[in-house]
Amino acid sequence: MESRELDELYSEVILDHCRHPRNRDEVPAPDIQADGVNPFCGDEVHLQIALDGQGRVARVGLQGKGCSINQASGSMLTEAIAHKTLSEVEDLVRLFRAMMGGAVPADGRLGELQALSEVRRYPVRIKCALLAWSTLEEGIEDYRRHGR
Ligand code: ZN
Secondary structure (H helix, E strand, O other): OOHHHHHHHOOHHHHHHHHOOOOOOOOOOOOEEEEEEEOOOOEEEEEEEEEOOOOEEEEEEEEEEOOHHHHHHHHHHHHHOOOOEHHHHHHHHHHHHHHHOOOOOOOOOOHHHHHHHHHHHOHHHHHHHHHHHHHHHHHHHHHHHOOO
16 A cells, blocks of 8 residues: 555554554563464564563564554554553453454543554455454463463
């Protein structure tokens, strides 16, 4: 997508995350690690999380490739989950997915993430916005399965 076209379609919040993605550095020796791909769009997400002694997210690293919405959504995710417990993170994933599915009004509960609700106007992009979140969810499930 041309950047001029993008400027017209998406809000400043999304564009800012797209141009300056946060927390891109890979986290060494992570507790949680997951990778996701969306072959339809060529999107990729590589995610690492290190937990602190209380089971809260201490460090997040996310390396995204592909379209702008995937990159912006991944970047926003890394800020949204900082210092949360895994249960809180899972609640957030559920709420975010519900908002993207139109089941939850964009009423401010999701803060900055609410900006991504405008992607609903482009149904083909919803998967792009959800990739990082599905990857995160899989990473947490995997972590719980291994009983750590
Ligand atoms: Zn995409």
